[in-house]
Amino acid sequence: MTLLVTGGAGFIGANFVLDWIAAVGEPVVNLDKLTYAGNLANLASLAKDARHVFVQGDINDRALVAGLLAKHRPRAVVHLAAESHVDRSIHGPADFIATNVVGTFSLLEEARAHWTALAEPDKAAFRFLHVSTDEVYGSLGPHDPAFSETTPYAPNSPYSASKAGSDHLVRAYHHTYGLPTLITNCSNNYGPYQFPEKLIPLMIVNALAGKPLPVYGDGQNVRDWLYVGDHCTAIRAALQRGRPGEVYNIGGAAEMKNIDLVRTLCATLDSLRPCAAGSYADLIAFVKDRPGHDRRYAIDARKIRSELGWAPAESFVSGLRKTVQWYLDHGDWIAGVQSGEYRKWIDLNYGNRESQIANR
Ligand code: NAD
Ligand code: TYD
Numbered sequence: 001m002t003l004l005v006t007g008g009a010g011f012i013g014a015n016f017v018l019d020w021i022a023a024v025g026e027p028v029v030n031l032d033k034l035t036y037a038g039n040l041a042n043l044a045s046l047a048k049d050a051r052h053v054f055v056q057g058d059i060n061d062r063a064l065v066a067g068l069l070a071k072h073r074p075r076a077v078v079h080l081a082a083e084s085h086v087d088r089s090i091h092g093p094a095d096f097i098a099t100n101v102v103g104t105f106s107l108l109e110e111a112r113a114h115w116t117a118l119a120e121p122d123k124a125a126f127r128f129l130h131v132s133t134d135e136v137y138g139s140l141g142p143h144d145p146a147f148s149e150t151t152p153y154a155p156n157s158p159y160s161a162s163k164a165g166s167d168h169l170v171r172a173y174h175h176t177y178g179l180p181t182l183i184t185n186c187s188n189n190y191g192p193y194q195f196p197e198k199l200i201p202l203m204i205v206n207a208l209a210g211k212p213l214p215v216y217g218d219g220q221n222v223r224d225w226l227y228v229g230d231h232c233t234a235i236r237a238a239l240q241r242g243r244p245g246e247v248y249n250i251g252g253a254a255e256m257k258n259i260d261l262v263r264t265l266c267a268t269l270d271s272l273r274p275c276a277a278g279s280y281a282d283l284i285a286f287v288k289d290r291p292g293h294d295r296r297y298a299i300d301a302r303k304i305r306s307e308l309g310w311a312p313a314e315s316f317v318s319g320l321r322k323t324v325q326w327y328l329d330h331g332d333w334i335a336g337v338q339s340g341e342y343r344k345w346i347d348l349n350y351g352n353r354e355s356q357i358a359n360r
Helices: 009-022 040-046 062-073 086-091 096-115 156-176 200-206 228-241 259-271 303-309 317-327 333-335 340-350
Strands: 003-006 029-033 054-058 076-080 127-133 181-186 186-188 215-216 222-227 248-250 256-257 284-287 355-360
Touching: 003 086, 009 029, 009 040, 009 156, 009 228, 029 062, 040 054, 054 062, 062 096, 076 096, 076 181, 076 228, 086 096, 086 156, 086 340, 096 127, 127 156, 127 228, 156 181, 181 228, 186 200, 186 317, 200 215, 200 317, 215 259, 215 317, 222 228, 222 259, 222 317, 228 248, 228 303, 248 303, 256 259, 259 284, 259 317, 303 317, 317 333
Parallel strands: 003 029, 003 076, 029 054, 076 127, 127 181, 181 248, 186 222, 215 284
Antiparallel strands: 222 256, 284 355
């Protein structure tokens, strides 16, 4: 009984592998290319654990994937490998197409070949679980109902369009070939090991360094936040109890405007690591907006709650406090990811976003 996990050295993937080995104990083969977002330090606690086999490689390397499937005979593929940052997709979409669309296609082809040759009961028990995002559904108005599994797709960024393309391929492989797939569409995650290019860790890292906290546009964009540990338990539930061919939306019913989130984050930091100069909120700076910035995301998670009995364990307040404490306790990890490549990205993305009105 083995899982093949892709992207298991990234933020959600590493949390998933750690959670899976702790909670279920089954071995994991972890295929990850180790892009800028992949980090073996996330998996340091498994360094001597025989249940974790790490393989550095690309999901587009079909011979490698075929070899791993033949050798380890996993009962499921949990596919998290992706290019995942909207701002990077705006600056350079090509990698998003190569990994998210073509990479998912490559993985599906190899999984299909492997699955077709399986004998029962292994064939019926096999699963291909594709981890996706709520961003495929596009942007909501302030009074629109939250995204459900039947909301039409309307992706707006190169990132969300590439994820939408991959979701469609997974759906087609179930419909056409009968591959036992599952798709999960989750809202914004936060928690330990998140690369400091995404909103919450970027704000924590900047605040601790006394740097401006760059809020895009008017700060009124809404995201629906979920603690990463709760995403991991939802993936586990979908893998263990989900019905092949189904889609499950995952979210924590924690909608928040970005500016309110950043202010709450600053208040949390003020209480856990007071700064002599006043409040961290003094560092908030409104900057030029992201092109095509989706206004609001919200997830209707009633299906996974009622069908699979999943519910998040953390509230936004408890999850945020845990997350801030984790970053405060892991200065070495933060220093380790702030490479030259990271500084180049910060210059590229923020260099020409002239600060507009401070502390709006
Ligand atoms: P991440 O960017 O932190 O990690 C992605 C991982 O994939 C990295 O370890 C990277 O090295 C690896 N990778 C990239 N290209 C690869 C390739 N060609 N072959 C093999 N490995 C490759 O991303 P994340 O935030 O952990 O997201 C994981 C998945 O969850 C993605 O599919 C993303 O779309 C989805 N998702 C993320 C969120 C979120 O809020 N972060 C929310 C919903 C869904
Ligand atoms: P992000 O973490 O990039 O996730 P996504 O774009 O996938 O939702 O951004 C979350 C929200 O925070 C989004 O509305 C953009 C905004 N944001 C900022 O205001 N400033 C920043 O520096 C970043 C990275 C994001």
